[in-house]
Amino acid sequence: MSELQVALIAAGAAAVAAVWGYNKWQEGQHRKLAEKAFKGVQPDALMGAKEGPAATAPAPSDANDAERREPVLPGAEAKGEPAVEADGLPLPPEQYADDIADCVVRIDFVESVPAPGLWAAQSRWAAHINKPMSWLGFDEAANAWKLLTAHDAGRYKTVRAALQLANREGAVSDAELSVFLDGVWELAGQCSGVTGIPKRDDVLMTARNLDDFCAGVDLQLGVKIVGANEPMTGPRLKQLAEAAGLTLLDDGTFHYVDVNGLTRFTLANIGTELFDPASLDSLATHGVTLSMDVPRVPDGATAFDALMSVARPLTEALGGYLVDSQGNPLTAEMIAGIRAKIVQMQGLMARQQIVAGSVRALRLFS
Numbered sequence: 001m002s003e004l005q006v007a008l009i010a011a012g013a014a015a016v017a018a019v020w021g022y023n024k025w026q027e028g029q030h031r032k033l034a035e036k037a038f039k040g041v042q043p044d045a046l047m048g049a050k051e052g053p054a055a056t057a058p059a060p061s062d063a064n065d066a067e068r069r070e071p072v073l074p075g076a077e078a079k080g081e082p083a084v085e086a087d088g089l090p091l092p093p094e095q096y097a098d099d100i101a102d103c104v105v106r107i108d109f110v111e112s113v114p115a116p117g118l119w120a121a122q123s124r125w126a127a128h129i130n131k132p133m134s135w136l137g138f139d140e141a142a143n144a145w146k147l148l149t150a151h152d153a154g155r156y157k158t159v160r161a162a163l164q165l166a167n168r169e170g171a172v173s174d175a176e177l178s179v180f181l182d183g184v185w186e187l188a189g190q191c192s193g194v195t196g197i198p199k200r201d202d203v204l205m206t207a208r209n210l211d212d213f214c215a216g217v218d219l220q221l222g223v224k225i226v227g228a229n230e231p232m233t234g235p236r237l238k239q240l241a242e243a244a245g246l247t248l249l250d251d252g253t254f255h256y257v258d259v260n261g262l263t264r265f266t267l268a269n270i271g272t273e274l275f276d277p278a279s280l281d282s283l284a285t286h287g288v289t290l291s292m293d294v295p296r297v298p299d300g301a302t303a304f305d306a307l308m309s310v311a312r313p314l315t316e317a318l319g320g321y322l323v324d325s326q327g328n329p330l331t332a333e334m335i336a337g338i339r340a341k342i343v344q345m346q347g348l349m350a351r352q353q354i355v356a357g358s359v360r361a362l363r364l365f366s
Contacts, residue, residue, distance in 0.1 A: 082144045084136060094360050096134035096147055097162035100210075100353055101360055103177070103203050104162045105184050107193040112155035119150050121190060122161075125183040129176045132164040132363070165203070167366050168218065171211035177203055213352065214364050217345050219294050221304070221338065223311055223330060224270060225320045226287040232318050234275070234283030240317055241267055244310045248275055256306065262357065264303040265292040267310075287320065295349065295365040298357030300342040308335065 084096050097104045115137060126133060135148040137156035145160065146152075163180045165172050181197050188195040238248070246254035246267055252274025254267040269275060270287035290311050297303045315322045322330045346356040354361050 082138075084145045084147055094358075095363075097136055097145070097160050098360060098363075101166075101363055102134075102162040102164050103172075103180070103198065103207075104160055105181070105195060105197060106158065106160050107184065107188045107191075107195040109157050109159075109191055109193040111192070112157045113159075113191045113193075115148055115152035115154050115156065118156075118159065118187070118191070119148065119152070121187045122183060123150075125179050128179045129163065130169075131167070131172045131176060133180065134162045136160045136162070164363065165207035166211040166214060167364060168214075171204075171207040174200075174204060177207070210364075214295075214354075217295060217349055218365060219345070220291055221294055221342070222289050222291040222325045223307070224287055224289050224323050224325070224327075225311065225315045225318060226270070226323060226327075227285075227318065227320045230319070231284040231286050232288070232320070234280040234285075237283075237285070237288065237318070238275075238280055240314055244314065246310070248277060248280075252276060256310070262296075262298070263293075264297055265290055265307045265310075267291075288314075293365070294342055294345060295354075295356050295361050298355070300346045300356055301339055304339050304342055 094101065096102075118135065118137075122135065136145040136159060137148050137152070137154060138144075138158040138160075139146045139154070140157075146154070148156075148159070161180070161184050163172065163177070177200055181200060181203075184195065185197050187193070241248070241254045244256075246256050249255050252268070254275065255263045256265050256267075258264055268289050268291065269283075269285050270289050271285060273283070273285070275283070290307050292300070292303060292307055294300050311322055324330055324334065328334075349356050349361065354364060
């Protein structure tokens with residue numbers, strides 16, 4: 001046997017050992033995540049919940065509070081990776097490849113691989129996946145992960161493929177995950193790459209647990225202003241809404257937008273007709289709804305205070321009544337209870353590393 005043959009055999013054995021070791025490490029990590037359990041929480045009559053049995057709110061404290069277990073989301077903080085760059089701008093890594101929200105698979109190539117080839121290879125199966133998916137390439141010159149697109153012309157020795165595990169449409173399906181994992185494995189083989197593929201069952205369990213947790217805190221809060229006698233006219237409503245700092249957007253609702261461009265709460269017609277600028281002058285309605293998407297709003301207590309500061313004078317000016325989503329008149333005690341519930345729920349989210357209004361929360365609750 002020649003020295004060249006011996007060297008090739010040794011190199012092959014080293015590559016196999018590297019793949020085996022990486023696979024075992026990732027399997028262990030995903031198994032630890034998947035083995036942690038969740039426990040649901042109880043609904044609140046004051047809040048409108050996402051449809052489905054899991055869409056509930058945290059139960060209030062009672063005599064059995066010591067025995068009640070809060071839901072726990074498995075997962076660790078995302079590793080301290082360099083920032084992701086898109087179009088030359090740095091973005092938080094959790095925007096595209098998040099150890100909590102995504103199944104992330106890394107591929108290390110023997111030689112740099114052109115991005116157009118990678119994109120063409122993954123496009124053959126990516127269309128069969130409905131959940132958001134991202135590809136990142138490590139730009140050694142910038143020491144940053146770069147979001148890859150169909151127009152990227154660079155070359156990369158290391159890439160990461162990330163598939164989002166859950167959103168408001170539910171957890172990633174078995175079929176979608178299989179397409180993703182098989183596709184990444186095939187791509188790595190085609191381009192002489194070394195990768196570690198996690199166990200499909202472990203990833204599915206993690207995705208379902210994540211989805212269950214998110215469903216348990218996915219609530220939209222709503223209070224209504226209903227007219228007493230005369231209907232509310234469109235021009236008067238528009239005048240009051242704009243004076244309170246709300247802006248009518250293309251979705252047919254007024255939005256209260258913060259300095260970062262995030263909607264804190266909205267004002268919508270209580271009926272099916274949207275607020276259309278073209279027909280608002282002739283509109284007459286018997287009520288409006290002020291709504292807040294709690295998981296997507298940072299500092300929910302402050303946002304709720306702002307919502308109520310708009311609701312009270314608007315109710316008085318329109319000569320109406322302020323009621324909850326069930327039509328019950330809102331008392332001061334009920335309003336305080338809603339505010340406390342928001343604080344409790346967002347605190348629970350924060351303890352599970354899904355801070356309300358964060359990039360991670362916006363992705364999961366989309």
